Amino acid sequence: MNDVHALSGAYAVDALDDIERAQFERHLVECAECRAEVDSLREGAAMLADVAPVAPPAALRDRILAEVATVRPLPPQVVEVRPRRRRFPALVAAAAAVVTLGVGAPIAYQALSSDTPSVDVSATERVLRAADTEKYVQRFDDGSKATVYRSKALGQAVIVTEGMADPGEGKVYELWLDHDGEMVAAGFMPKGPDNTVLLSGDAAAAEGVGITVEPEGGSDEPNLETAVVFAFDA
């Protein structure tokens, strides 16, 4: 782990390639020491900007202030459950749902199943490999894992599941994109623990991805009790 730890400096100044960055961010989730170090190194790096200040043209200020007037600031990340507006609950609330997903799932590690459903490989691959791809990982108590990859440039997101429990008889995992609190259906997870699915819809404008358990065929509105949410970094 020492090796991973040593990437903190390069991470703090965005000097990792996409794969290393994803790896290091996975490490950061578990390593409070590295999180603190990254924050402190960024504080130091920010000082470098003092060396070469350049006042931008006045017209830029006007453009920015004019544009800002038309944009609504996002709420803090303390999201509450507001079923009326179909807003997904916060990650904390989602932790309860993790249990739902995890019930009776002994499959912690499983080789990629041979019957992996057909996906649009090229579009999926493009998302996984795009220069700007962001990665969001959630691990569940039963050892299963879901990872969302999003490329803003491509406007697409992909979800990769490993060892996910069966949603239950007559149920399906439905995918959603969170557009300013509005949940827009974005497809389904095929049966099976390990899947890679390209979400339909505009992922660039979305603020997050949600997974819920719904009756087969899907629902008009997400079942918030079962929601697991991946909030995008803005």
Added chain:
Amino acid sequence: MSEPSSLPTGAPTSGAPVGPDLADLLRASARGDQVAFAQLYDATAARVHGMALRVVRDPAQAEEVTQEAYLEIWRTAARFDPSRGSALSWLLTLTHRKAVDRVRSAEAASRRDTTYHQQNQPIDHDVTAEQANASLEARRVRGALASLTAVQREAVELAYFGGYTHTEVATMLQLPVGTAKTRIRDGLIRLRDAMGVGQ
């Protein structure tokens, strides 16, 4: 306005905040306060833009990066967490990431057209001191930079201002990969400690 009247009224470039606290301005911006946001912009734009320009080089693209960055700052101001660092660091981290994304995607695009132009491209090692202005803060940073070894400084500058990955920095400086990332980290630790920030 509690500022002494003798202060220059132009865009402040000094790091020492004179007017309202940046974190306060950020919090007010999160509530949709456009006046506070304008103040935040005036207090930080030269540093944000200067850094963007330094990384992307092209003035028009630097303006785009600065614009994107401020829009994101406005949109996501509520997500600033003061327990993790200063408002300025948050702003600059966000901007730096955008600037680096910009150069990397431009690079990826040009790599698709021209195959190996990169190999023989001369590296423009611009020296921090060249563009340094005379402000007190800049002098302090230059002092802190001077506490880095030459090789640490070079690695930090190529990573931060050059927007290169540590692997690229290693190649440029003809170092083993592990060495470049260590130099970047050691250099940043020294810089942080010399500036007395982030602890």
